[in-house]
Amino acid sequence: MGDHSARPRRRGEELIKAIHDAVLEEVLEVGVGRLTMDGIGRRAATPRTTLYRRWSDPVEVLLDALHHQHPVEEPTPGADDxxxxxxxxxxxxxxxxxxxxxxxxxxxxxxxxxxxxxxxxxxxxxxxxxxxxxxxxxxxxxxxxxxxxxxxxxxxxxxxxxxxxxxxxxxxxxxxxxxxxxxxxxxxxxxxxxxxxxxxxx
Amino acid sequence: MGDHSARPRRRGEELIKAIHDAVLEEVLEVGVGRLTMDGIGRRAATPRTTLYRRWSDPVEVLLDALHHQHPVEEPTPGADDxxxxxxxxxxxxxxxxxxxxxxxxxxxxxxxxxxxxxxxxxxxxxxxxxxxxxxxxxxxxxxxxxxxxxxxxxxxxxxxxxxxxxxxxxxxxxxxxxxxxxxxxxxxxxxxxxxxxxxxxx
DNA sequence: AAAATTAGATACATGAGTGTAGCTAATACT
DNA sequence: AGTATTAGCTACACTCATGTATCTAATTTT
Structure with missing residues (x-):
C-alpha cells in the first residue's frame, strides 16, 4: 500500500476550511435538497466519519461554513458622487x-x-x-x-x-x-x- | 380482501388531475431537489407504476402539471385610476x-x-x-x-x-x-x- | 522516543428511492 | 355478455445515502 498518502493529512483549520469550501461548492451544484454528507465528503476528499465527528447533517455543515465567512464588504460612499x-x-x-x-x-x-x-x-x-x-x-x-x-x-x-x-x-x-x-x-x-x-x- | 376499493378507480382526466395537484403540493413541501416518484405517488394515492406509464421522472410530472395550468389572470386597467x-x-x-x-x-x-x-x-x-x-x-x-x-x-x-x-x-x-x-x-x-x-x- | 490525538479507511446494517415485471380487478367499450 | 384497457397492487434487484463501529496510520504533543 504505497501511495495512500500522496497528500499529507490535513488537520485543524486546514481541514475545516477544505470542508467549508467543499460544502459551498457542493450546494451550488446540487442545491440544498440534494446536499449529502457523501457529496460533501467526496468533494472535500475526506471520509464521512470525519464529517460526522463534527456535524450531524449536511445543512449543519453548510450553516457552519456560512458562519465562518468573512463579513460582506460594505459600500464606502465618497464625498460627492x-x-x-x-x-x-x-x-x-x-x-x-x-x-x-x-x-x-x-x-x-x-x-x-x-x-x-x-x-x-x-x-x-x-x-x-x-x-x-x-x-x-x-x-x-x-x-x-x-x-x-x-x-x-x-x-x-x-x-x-x-x-x-x-x-x-x-x-x-x-x-x-x-x-x-x-x-x-x-x-x-x-x-x-x-x-x-x-x-x-x- | 373486502375493502381494497373503498374509492372507485380514477381514470383519464380525473386521475391526471389528481396527479397534477399532488405534484404541485409535493413540490411546495419538499422542493424540487427532494421531489420523488414515491412522494408524488403517495400524495396522489396512486402507485408509481401508474406514474411511470406516463412520465419518466418527477420533474417531468411537474412540468406537465404546469403545462396544464390555466393561464394567469391578466390585469384589466380601468379608465382613470x-x-x-x-x-x-x-x-x-x-x-x-x-x-x-x-x-x-x-x-x-x-x-x-x-x-x-x-x-x-x-x-x-x-x-x-x-x-x-x-x-x-x-x-x-x-x-x-x-x-x-x-x-x-x-x-x-x-x-x-x-x-x-x-x-x-x-x-x-x-x-x-x-x-x-x-x-x-x-x-x-x-x-x-x-x-x-x-x-x-x- | 513514547504517548496522545485524530484523519483516513473499511465494513456493516438499514432505509429510501428507482425502475421494472407480472398479475388481478375494475371499468369502459363493443 | 364478452372483450379491451388500464388502475392498482405486489415483488424484485439494484443504487445511493445514512449512521455507526472499528481499525490503522499519520501527525502532534509530551
Whole structure:
C-alpha cells in the first residue's frame, strides 16, 4: 500500500476550511435538497466519519461554513458622487450575490425545508453591521448631507435597487452589466428620492 | 380482501388531475431537489407504476402539471385610476406568486438542476399572451392615454413593482399587505414615471 | 522516543428511492 | 355478455445515502 498518502493529512483549520469550501461548492451544484454528507465528503476528499465527528447533517455543515465567512464588504460612499456610489454599491451586491456564500444563502432562503434555519444571528454574522441594504448605506450618507430629503428614504425606496438586481439575477441567471446597473440607478432610485430627470438640480 | 376499493378507480382526466395537484403540493413541501416518484405517488394515492406509464421522472410530472395550468389572470386597467390599477395588478401578482403554479415555477427557477428546464414555451404557456409584467400592462395602457410620457416606460421601470414584491416575498416569506403594495406604487413606481409627490399634477 | 490525538479507511446494517415485471380487478367499450 | 384497457397492487434487484463501529496510520504533543 504505497501511495495512500500522496497528500499529507490535513488537520485543524486546514481541514475545516477544505470542508467549508467543499460544502459551498457542493450546494451550488446540487442545491440544498440534494446536499449529502457523501457529496460533501467526496468533494472535500475526506471520509464521512470525519464529517460526522463534527456535524450531524449536511445543512449543519453548510450553516457552519456560512458562519465562518468573512463579513460582506460594505459600500464606502465618497464625498460627492451619489450616482457613482449607488452603481458601486449595486456592483458590490452583485459580486456578493454571485459569491459562494451569497449563492449558498440564496439556496437556503429558497429551500422549503431550510429557510427557517437562516437565523437572525447568522444573517447578521454574514452581513456584519451593515445597517441594511447595500444601497441604503449610500442613500443614508447622502441624505445626511442634505442631497435629498431624508424622509424620502423609506424601506421601499431603500429596497428598490437590490430588488431590481435580484429580479434580474432570477430572470436571466446572469449578472447585470454596468449599463444595466446605471439604468436602475437613473430610472428607478434617483426618481424615488426626487432626483429623477425632471427633478430640480441640487 | 373486502375493502381494497373503498374509492372507485380514477381514470383519464380525473386521475391526471389528481396527479397534477399532488405534484404541485409535493413540490411546495419538499422542493424540487427532494421531489420523488414515491412522494408524488403517495400524495396522489396512486402507485408509481401508474406514474411511470406516463412520465419518466418527477420533474417531468411537474412540468406537465404546469403545462396544464390555466393561464394567469391578466390585469384589466380601468379608465382613470392609475394608482388603483397598479395596486390591483400587484395584488394579482401576489396571488399568482402564492398559487401552487406560481410557487412551483419559483421552485424550478431556483433549483440549480432544473432552471434550464423551464423552457420559453412553457413560460409563455403559463403566462399566456401577457406582453410582460403585471404592472407593465397597466403602465402601457395609461401611457397610451397620455398620463405620462411613454418613453419613461423602460424595462427597468416596468420591473420595479414586481421586483419589490418578489424581494419582499423572499425576505419575509409572507405576502405584502395592501398598504405595502400602495407604498410600492407611491414611493417607487409613480416617481419613476414622473408622477411622484413632487411631480406636476396631470 | 513514547504517548496522545485524530484523519483516513473499511465494513456493516438499514432505509429510501428507482425502475421494472407480472398479475388481478375494475371499468369502459363493443 | 364478452372483450379491451388500464388502475392498482405486489415483488424484485439494484443504487445511493445514512449512521455507526472499528481499525490503522499519520501527525502532534509530551
Amino acid at each position: 451619489l450616482h457613482g456610489d449607488l452603481v458601486h454599491a449595486l456592483r458590490l451586491m452583485v459580486e456578493w450575490a454571485l459569491s459562494p456564500a451569497g449563492r449558498a444563502v440564496a439556496a437556503i432562503l429558497t429551500d422549503p425545508r431550510s429557510a427557517a434555519l437562516m437565523s437572525e444571528a447568522l444573517f447578521e454574522r454574514v452581513f456584519a453591521d451593515r445597517g441594511g441594504t447595500f444601497t441604503r448605506t449610500v442613500l443614508r450618507y447622502y441624505a445626511d448631507r442634505g442631497c435629498f430629503p431624508a424622509e424620502l428614504l423609506t424601506p421601499v425606496v431603500a429596497d428598490i435597487g437590490e430588488a431590481l438586481v435580484t429580479k434580474r439575477l432570477i430572470d436571466t441567471g446572469a449578472p447585470p452589466t454596468d449599463e444595466e446597473l446605471a439604468a436602475i440607478v437613473e430610472q428607478a432610485i434617483l426618481p424615488a428620492i426626487g432626483l429623477g430627470p425632471r427633478a430640480p438640480r441640487p | 392609475l394608482h388603483g390599477d397598479l395596486v390591483h395588478a400587484l395584488r394579482l401578482m401576489v396571488e399568482w406568486a402564492l398559487s401552487p403554479a406560481g410557487r412551483a415555477v419559483a421552485a424550478i427557477l431556483t433549483d440549480p438542476r432544473s432552471a434550464a428546464l423551464m423552457s420559453e414555451a412553457l413560460f409563455e404557456r403559463v403566462f399566456a399572451d401577457r406582453g410582460g409584467t403585471f404592472t407593465r400592462t397597466v403602465l402601457r395602457y395609461y401611457a397610451d392615454r397620455g398620463c405620462f410620457p411613454a418613453e419613461l416606460l423602460t424595462p427597468v421601470v416596468a420591473d420595479i413593482g414586481e421586483a419589490l414584491v418578489t424581494k419582499r416575498l423572499i425576505d419575509t416569506g409572507a405576502p405584502p399587505t395592501d398598504e405595502e403594495l400602495a407604498a410600492i406604487v407611491e414611493q417607487a413606481i409613480l416617481p419613476a414615471i414622473g408622477l411622484g409627490p413632487r411631480a406636476p399634477r396631470p
